[in-house]
Amino acid sequence: MNPTTQWDDEDKRADRAADTFRQLFGASPDGVWAAPGRVNLIGEHTDYNDGFALPIALPQTTLLAARSRTDGLLRLHSAQGDGRITELAVAELAPGVVTGWAGYPAGVVWALTEAGHPVGGADLHFDSTVPTGAGLSSSAALECAVAVAYDELYALKLTGPELARTAQRAENGFVGVPCGIMDQMASVCCTAGAALHLDARTPAHHQQVPFDLQGQGLRLLVMDTGVTHDLADGAYAALRAGCERAAALLGLAALRDLSASELPGALLRLPGELVPLVRHVVTENARVAEAVSRLREGNAAALGPILDEGHASLRDDYRVSCAETDLAAAVAQVAGALGARMTGGGFGGSVIALVRAGEESAVGAAVTAAFEAAGYRAPRILTVTPAAGARRLAAVGAR
Secondary structure, eight states: OOOOOSOOOHHHHHHHHHHHHHHHSSOOOEEEEEEEEESSSTTOGGGTTEEOOOOEEEEEEEEEEEEEEESSSSEEEEETTSSEEEEEEEGGGGGTSSOGHHHHHHHHHHHHHHTTTOOOEEEEEEOOOOOSSSSSSHHHHHHHHHHHHHHHHTTOOOOHHHHHHHHHHIIIIIIIIOOOHHHHHHHHHHHTEEEEEETSSSEEEEEEEEEOOOTTTTEEEEEOOOOOOGGSSHHHHHHHHHHHHHHHHHHOOSSSGGOOHHHHHHHHSSSSGGHHHHHHHHHHHHHHHHHHHHHHHTGGGGGHHHHHHHHHHIIIIIOOHHHHHHHHHHHHHHTOSEEEESSSSSSSSSEEEEEEEEEEEHHHHHHHHHHHHTOOOOOOEEOOOOOOOEEEOOOOOOO
């Protein structure tokens, strides 16, 4: 029952997950599903303001081997956990009952039952290569793997945005993190070779934007600083509350409704502590629009300055970066990256860098050396491509 590594072939990982499932639960799974982590190219802390974002799905995924049950029990096991099986009664699921990693999958089942869907129990075994606490949406990958599996196990026939909304409700209402919908939409709805242009107000109207790194001689690095975060600790909620307060003071449904031309006058009407939050959200939405335009023109290299501007805004206005993410972004920029910024909710996590093909090693080495000189743990550096969203895999066990 060995956990897999990110370098394992996905079919081999699926076979291993099915084998482990049989050892754990004494029967074959009904199927094996995969849901990816995500990297957000631009559009950070905009989704809960009804704004815009531009994420891609990662090749790193959470695999789920699953089998339905008829007795109302939910049994959970993770290859990255402590080895124990968590057993819960679906009928007794409620916010605050389940803590730790198991809250995310249990929350999805709770959200489905709360929405009136006729679902029951299941045996679930997870094996993930999405780094946790790195700002790459490991929690959304857990949730979305359960959502797509339950959709098939119980013949729910939900759409991608409906599955994403279910996963978001699990994180909001069951786990207690007031996240927007971007992470879950990316995990469910992204396609290989494209970025997802998300309008958080109307997620069903998302668009796929070609993002041809290989064809344009580019590479995207993800540098995991090793500084972990827990978005359930209150800091994230405080930011969202500040944005909602600002929108109310301005008489807006959400900050998404404030245009760049209206921004200067609006800032004069706000208390000082809300000014930088509003400035970030409005300018970040504008950066998403510019990034989409550049990608549609086939000019992905033009994302570089947009990434740099986004990082400065997250650092100086939203104040969600940290010393490690600031160092990684700054060194990558000096070492030749076209642009770099922190990605994810912040308070640690990862930095992305857009580089020309052949310069990955030099940029990665420069960041690693800078971390060593500063006394930080060496970053974990991945080269990623836009991958497919959540799906059932071909390699599945039979009853």
